[in-house]
Amino acid sequence: MNLLVAREAVICTHGEDVDGIISAFLLTCHLRGRGYKKFKYYFISYGRQLDCFRHLLNNKEEIKGKDLYVCDLNANDNLVLNQEGRILQNIALLVNKFTWIDHHDVTKKNAVCLLRHKIILIHRQNICASKIIYEEFLKSFNDDYFFWLSNIAQAQDYPTDDHHEEIKKIGYDLQKIISYHNLTPVYNALHERLLSLLSEANNWYDRGSLHERFNGVLRQCKLKEIAAKTMLERYSLFKDIKDKKFLLTYGHPAVSFKTVLKHVGLKFGYNYDALIVLFGSPIDNVIVCGNSDGGFKASKFCNFMGGGGREQMGGFGIGQISEKNYPYLADDIAEKLNDFL
Numbered sequence: 306m307n308l309l310v311a312r313e314a315v316i317c318t319h320g321e322d323v324d325g326i327i328s329a330f331l332l333t334c335h336l337r338g339r340g341y342k343k344f345k346y347y348f349i350s351y352g353r354q355l356d357c358f359r360h361l362l363n364n365k366e367e368i369k370g371k372d373l374y375v376c377d378l379n380a381n382d383n384l385v386l387n388q389e390g391r392i393l394q395n396i397a398l399l400v401n402k403f404t405w406i407d408h409h410d411v412t413k414k415n416a417v418c419l420l421r422h423k424i425i426l427i428h429r430q431n432i433c434a435s436k437i438i439y440e441e442f443l444k445s446f447n448d449d450y451f452f453w454l455s456n457i458a459q460a461q462d463y464p465t466d467d468h469h470e471e472i473k474k475i476g477y478d479l480q481k482i483i484s485y486h487n488l489t490p491v492y493n494a495l496h497e498r499l500l501s502l503l504s505e506a507n508n509w510y511d512r513g514s515l516h517e518r519f520n521g522v523l524r525q526c527k528l529k530e531i532a533a534k535t536m537l538e539r540y541s542l543f544k545d546i547k548d549k550k551f552l553l554t555y556g557h558p559a560v561s562f563k564t565v566l567k568h569v570g571l572k573f574g575y576n577y578d579a580l581i582v583l584f585g586s587p588i589d590n591v592i593v594c595g596n597s598d599g600g601f602k603a604s605k606f607c608n609f610m611g612g613g614g615r616e617q618m619g620g621f622g623i624g625q626i627s628e629k630n631y632p633y634l635a636d637d638i639a640e641k642l643n644d645f646l
């Protein structure tokens with residue numbers, strides 16, 4: 306390829322968490338250094354992966370001849386094996402280069418299919434997407450900031466006791482901002498702003514905490530979190546289906562799944578085979594998390610519902626979710642569980 310021609314990259318990343326945002330930022334830094342001038346971003350929730358790739362296929366000019374990168378999203382069975390026009394295969398035929406960077410098990414499982422479509426797969430186990438990008442592309446620069454960012458993402462996806470408290474705290478705070486941004490109708494624009502803020506540490510970080518420019522947002526996050534917890538207590542409901550026990554609840558879109566898991570555990574315990582959280586608009590995503598004993602295969606059920614995920618955790622979409630239609634949707638899901646089991 307002629308290096309004098311401005312190269313364009315389309316980056317699809319996980320828009321809901323720290324690893325998704327940081328990996329998109331680190332990848333952008335790497336590609337800028339390689340002469341890429343234009344970037345287009347898609348920040349995607351697990352439940353909307355299929356929708357996003359459908360959109361790309363229906364808007365061919367957005368990807369034609371460009372280099373497409375996917376970060377921190379799993380290549381689940383619905384995407385890879387779907388028969389409605391073989392989405393990934395058709396996208397691969399349109400783009401100049403298609404690279405998939407991910408750490409989820411299911412992506413590894415579908416590696417052969419990706420390679421068959423000439424998709425370049427960069428996959429590692431137990432290393433988050435940001436860390437993979439750092440190690441593959443940025444390590445030789447010896448840049449403390451890039452390294453630090455990749456550690457923040459790693460501490461969120463694979464927390465261990467070795468991670469410093471400060472690294473964990475900054476990740477949690479960043480997660481709050483991301484979850485808050487998830488709420489707005491200008492979802493993409495705010496996530497892009499977050500990427501540009503990451504370009505310099507002192508834009509967003511100040512001695513162990515988020516920069517004071519985020520104080521207002523953090524205060525509002527706190528208020529939304531209190532409201533969200535009240536809703537969790539109001540809507541949580543155990544359902545026995547066949548020989549399994551499920552806890553279904555409504556997730557306020559301003560809080561992360563981790564917050565829901567923790568709070569519901571505190572109030573109702575962990576005596577269930579799977580926790581199912583219906584996140585309201587504009588997230589509109591159902592997250593299913595199976596218990597560690599593995600009695601209920603969460604990702605298989607998510608596949609059954611048209612979504613995806615890794616072994617014990619996954620997501621799927623079921624249209625718009627609100628406090629109002631939650632009880633009906635919860636009943637629908639219970640019926641689907643009955644069919645699935």
Ligand SMILES: [Mn+2]
Nearest residue numbers: 324377434462
């Ligand atoms: Mn990740």
